[in-house]
Structures are given as structure tokens and as C-alpha cells.
Amino acid sequence: MDRNYWDKKSKTYNTEIFDVNKNDKTRIIESCINEVASPKKTVADFGCAIGKWLPILSPKFKSVLAVDYSLPLLQEAEKKYKALTNVQYKNIDLMRNMKEAYAFDAVLCVNAILTDEYAKRAIFFNNLAKSIKKNGHLILVIPSLESALYTEFMIDDCNRKRDRTSSEKIKSTSAKTDNSRLHLGIVALDKVPHKHYLKEELIITLGSYGFKTEKVEKVEYTWATEIANAPKSLPAPYPWDWVVVAKKVK
Ligand SMILES: C[S@@+](CC[C@H](N)C(=O)[O-])C[C@H]1O[C@@H](n2cnc3c(N)ncnc32)[C@H](O)[C@@H]1O
Numbered sequence: 001m002d003r004n005y006w007d008k009k010s011k012t013y014n015t016e017i018f019d020v021n022k023n024d025k026t027r028i029i030e031s032c033i034n035e036v037a038s039p040k041k042t043v044a045d046f047g048c049a050i051g052k053w054l055p056i057l058s059p060k061f062k063s064v065l066a067v068d069y070s071l072p073l074l075q076e077a078e079k080k081y082k083a084l085t086n087v088q089y090k091n092i093d094l095m096r097n098m099k100e101a102y103a104f105d106a107v108l109c110v111n112a113i114l115t116d117e118y119a120k121r122a123i124f125f126n127n128l129a130k131s132i133k134k135n136g137h138l139i140l141v142i143p144s145l146e147s148a149l150y151t152e153f154m155i156d157d158c159n160r161k162r163d164r165t166s167s168e169k170i171k172s173t174s175a176k177t178d179n180s181r182l183h184l185g186i187v188a189l190d191k192v193p194h195k196h197y198l199k200e201e202l203i204i205t206l207g208s209y210g211f212k213t214e215k216v217e218k219v220e221y222t223w224a225t226e227i228a229n230a231p232k233s234l235p236a237p238y239p240w241d242w243v244v245v246a247k248k249v250k
Contacts, residue, residue, distance in 0.1 A: 020219065036245065044104045045110075051066055062086065133248065
């Protein structure tokens with residue numbers, strides 16, 4: 001999943017890419033944003049893609065910097081949100097050491113740190129850390145490894161219990177092709193490796209970049225987002241990503 005992968009999604013983004021904003025059933029991410037927002041503060045959206053969070057961020061903050069390494073996606077965002085006059089756009093690769101020096105009050109980063117390469121994730125986290133001022137906040141949304149494994153359990157459980165004569169086998173929405181790096185949290189979704197995090201791993205990782213985790217919550221989705229032919233009766237808990245609010249303390 002490199003820049004080229006994302007560049008190619010610019011015209012099909014809405015149909016192909018999972019919309020976290022739209023699927024956040026309880027609006028937990030927006031309430032995390034509200035906790036740190038102020039019309040006196042600056043914010044950046046790291047990995048903004050076509051800008052789905054910009055209409056939420058723009059009225060709550062003094063200024064917004066929308067950052068993405070895919071120029072076609074960034075241009076789509078800029079075209080769509082011309083009316084948001086406090087938003088600026090910047091084409092930066094956050095998996096390279098940033099030349100720019102920023103000191104944002106807050107950064108939102110939603111499902112952008114997905115690479116399976118440890119070194120690239122380390123640079124991304126480092127860029128996040130150095131762009132946020134002391135006592136500023138990071139709101140990070142990231143795939144949950146617990147949820148990925150729990151979903152596999154649910155699929156298996158349904159298939160064991162289903163009435164074999166009448167009901168169709170339950171299937172995941174994405175083919176899990178290569179599980180050889182599952183111990184590292186790497187889950188291949190439709191042949192694309194995605195890093196997933198354990199809650200404790202996330203807290204420790206953020207700590208090593210100078211962040212104190214203030215809260216970790218579930219961004220809950222419906223079963224239909226994970227299971228193609230999900231039976232209506234499937235119970236809670238639902239599949240989730242993690243949302244973390246972390247304070248820059250060092
Ligand atoms: C799954 S999309 C999420 C988009 C958006 N945050 C949202 O919630 O709708 C991931 C985005 O992160 C961007 N991204 C991934 N790696 C990046 C990097 N190294 N530098 C800047 N943007 C990056 C991609 O180009 C893509 O637009």
C-alpha cells in the first residue's frame with residue numbers, strides 16, 4: 001500500500017475505501033475531537049485523503065492543515081471543500097523525515113498508519129510527535145488486532161452453528177490471504193498487508209514517542225462491514241477500530 005496505490009483511488013475512493021466517519025455508529029471520534037477542540041487552536045489532519053473530516057474540523061478550530069502524500073486525493077479534497085476558508089492543503093510524505101516544522105495544538109490521524117513496514121511506521125509516529133506542541137493532543141484511529149481476531153472467531157462460530165442444509169457459509173468482506181505475520185499484527189486484507197494494533201501495544205508505542213494516552217475507546221461498526229453476508233441476529237460486541245486520545249507530554 002504505497003503512494004501509487006492511493007493515487008489510483010482518487011476517482012473510486014468513495015466506493016472502494018471504508019468510510020470511518022460515516023460508519024462510526026456512536027460518533028465517538030467526533031466526541032474525542034470535541035474534547036480537544038477550540039476556536040483558538042490549530043489542527044492538522046494527517047492522511048486526510050479526500051477530506052472527509054474537514055467539515056467537522058473546520059468550524060471547531062482556528063485553522064486546519066490537511067496533509068496527504070497522494071496529490072490526486074489532496075486535490076479532490078481541495079476541490080470539494082473550497083468553502084472551508086480556514087483549511088490549507090499540504091502534500092507531504094509522512095513516512096519520510098519531515099523538513100517542515102509544525103507545532104499544532106492537535107492532530108487527527110484516521111487509519112493512515114497501516115503499512116506493514118516497522119521502519120516506515122516509526123517515521124510516521126516520529127513526524128506526528130514532532131508536529132504536536134507540548135500538551136497538545138493526538139487523536140489516532142487505528143485498526144484493532146483484537147477485533148480482527150474476534151471477527152474470525154465470529155465467522156467460524158456462525159459456520160459451525162449454521163444449518164448446513166439451508167444456509168449459506170458466512171464469509172468475510174475481505175480475503176485474509178497471508179497470516180504468516182499475524183504475530184506482528186499484520187493481517188493481509190485482500191492481499192494487502194495492514195498493520196493492526198493491540199490496545200496495550202498502542203499505549204506503549206505512543207509512550208515511546210512522548211505521548212501519554214488519556215483514553216482508548218472502540219469505534220464500533222456493524223457486522224456488515226466485516227462479514228459479507230452477516231446474519232441479522234449477530235450480537236454485540238461489534239467489530240471496531242481503536243480511537244486514542246493522547247497528550248504530548250515530552
Ligand atoms: C484509509 S485512508 C484514510 C483517509 C481519511 N483519514 C479518512 O478517515 O477518511 C488513508 C490515507 O492515508 C494516506 N497516507 C498513507 N500513508 C501516508 C504517508 N506516508 N504520508 C501521507 N499520507 C499518507 C493515504 O494517501 C490515504 O489518503
